[in-house]
Amino acid sequence: MLAALILPLAMPATASNPAEAERLSTYLAARAADTMGDPATASKLFAALVRDLPADERLRQRAIVGAIEAGDMRLALELGNGVPFDRAPLELRMLTIADLLVRNRQSDALAHLRNGGGTIDSSFLLPFVEAWARADAKDGNAVQSLDSVNPQSALARQVNEHRALIHLKLRQPADALPLAEKALEEAGGRADRLRLAFADGFRAAGDMATAAKMVDAKGAAMSSAQARLRSGKPLGEAIDSSSKAFGELLLGLAIALNRLDDKSIAVSLAQVARHANPENDAAVLLLGLLLDEAGRSDDAVAALRTIDEGSSFANQAEDAEVRILLDNGREKEALARAHRTASIAPSADAFSRLGAVFSRLERQPESAQAYAQAIALAQSRETSDELWALQLYRASALEESGNWPEAKAIMQSALASSPENSLLLNFLGYGMLERGEDIEAAEAMVRKASALKPDDASITDSLGWAQFKRGKVDEAIETLNRAAASDPGQGEIREHLGDALYTAGRRIEARFAWRAALATTEEAAAKARIESKIERGLDKANAAP
Structure with missing residues (x-):
């Protein structure tokens, strides 16, 4: 037909x-x-x-x-x-299982999986669905079904989390704890979601101390969860049924399959995960990100906007929405969204987001002001675990605005509280180098930053530039070569290397470095400066700052 x-x-x-x-x-x-x-x-x-x-x-x-x-x-x-199940596409088979589990028809779901079939055999899901079906039936040995998971399976990394969650469902918190800790070590980008689910599970099992321990971490979602637990409220993130657990399996698969060029299967699995557990805002957040990667920005924004403002993932959802709007040229919408939240629900996170939007729009004075409000709220409410990051963002906006003295003062204050912070050391040291201020002290800061983060290409570049500024040209070339090898696509590093090579009399190599820098440099002034060097060589007028 x-x-x-x-x-x-x-x-x-x-x-x-x-x-x-x-x-x-x-x-x-x-x-x-x-x-x-x-x-x-x-x-x-x-x-x-x-x-x-x-x-x-x-x-x-x-x-x-x-x-x-x-x-x-x-x-x-x-x-x-x-x-027929064995002739259905994978997406329909996943939806069929999810829908049966939502309707508490675990035996029918198991029958389908046991029969297997299809171009891609879906029976690898059987041990998980069987374990949860047994848990739903209050079988105290339900986790034994997970023993048959193939260690080479794409889902093998999720075994510990499901063992832990089943023990919590069966009110066995002591058995759950070591498994939950292992699962968090393996969770990657799903760590926040699992922390919240485990916290709800331990709370339901009567272990409030461990529930609090689960959310003792950084981030807006954890701060919100801590407050809810202190008030005696559930977090609403429990994974305690076959359908919810199946949704989590699909999210793990979606993340793994998103490495493929074709994003449609990852999007479809996230959609089915949402069907399996409509209350799972982490699934909606992931779906929004996957839709954006698939080029469906309107659908991504629409999905993210379904996450309630009271959700543990509301902050991450708004961050993602604003970024997507900016990336797709919808600057007015992004600014309006960030402004609205900062106005009706002022917080350090809300003003930090607003500052980031202003920065993307190259409205640096307003960005600096927004970050100042974020800092004030973080200090007054003690809601930020990383005050130094807000100070760094504000200093960067001030520097871009031409207000180096205030930016420098903020960085000095931040370093007084965080003297081993490599990013602060690098920012202040490099800023001083650019302006020729106390070159010896600037190099010492950058050298310390490099010792703390020896594999960071930007910091290695700063160290090489400090050496160059102090006349250590051969040493600088060696350091800058290391930085360039570590991050070949960073034009600034290549420009610095070219300047050092030219100064050392290695002019052909210098022009190769400058041409490589030109290929990845977008800023108009920097491009003009590099083009001038390629054409006539290095002089005071076109030297990198």
Whole structure:
């Protein structure tokens, strides 16, 4: 049937075959929507064709996959009704299992997984679903089902977290704790989500001390969780049922598969995870980020805006939304969003976000003012674990505004509190180098920063530039070569290396370095300076600051 539908593409539609012409028009519109990154429209159009051509399995599969990618689970389930599980696309099989678990039909979900089948066998999920089905039935040995997980499986890294969560569901906190700690070590970008889930689990199990320990970490989500626990409230992030646990498995898979060039499968798995647990804001946050990476910025922003302002992930969601808006040229919306939050819910995080937006818009004086308000709120409410970072951002905005004296004073104050902070040392030391202020002290700061972070290319560059400024040209070339090798794409490093090579009389090598710098430099003034050096060599007028 699908071949019959595509065949008319080679010939003009005629009035004698109006039904075929209409199908062709619908098909072309669906293909166009799909190409434009609009799976919602594409899936609806493909679904219309399926209703007209119900025997065309390939067309049905295309409509189902598009509906899942668009988050239209009702349509996907309608179209998938009657499709044999072993012939269903992976996305539909995942949705089928999730929907059965949401409806507490664990035995049916297990039957499907035990039968396996499909181009990609989904039976690797069986041990997890079986373990949770046993936990839902209050089987005290439910975790034993996880013993059969293949250690080479993409889900092997999630075994510890599910063991811990099942022990918590069964009110076995002592057994859960060492597993939860291992899971957090392996969690990567999901650490905040797991901390909150574990905290809710330990709270429900009556272990308030360990619940508090789980959220004893940095970040807005942890600060909010700490306050809720102190007030005796649940966090609303529990993973305590088969459907919620299945959603977490899919999120882990989505993160792993997002490394592929084709982002559609990762997006689809995140959509199904959201269906499995609609209350999981971490899933919505991940979905928003995946949609953005897939080029669907409007859908990403729409998804992120569904996260409630009271959610533990509200701050991260707004950070992501504002960044996406800025990246897509929607500066007014980004600024309005950041302004609104800073006005109605003033906090260090809200004003820090506003400062970042002003900085992206190159409105540095306003950025510095916003960061000043963030610092004041952080100091008065003791809500920031990293006050030095806000001070660094404010100093950077002040420097960009031409107010180096105030920026320098802020950095000196920050260093007094954090004398071993490599970023502060590098910022202040490099700023002094650029202005020729106390070169010896500046080099000492940068050298200390480099000792603290020997693999940081920017700091290594600062050290090389300090050596160059002090006339240690050969030593500078060696250091700058190391920095360039560590980060070949940083134009500033290449320019510094070129200046040092030219000074040492190695002029051909210098021009190679400058040309490499030019290829990755975007700032107009820096580009003009480098072009001048390539053309006529290094002089006082075109030397790097």
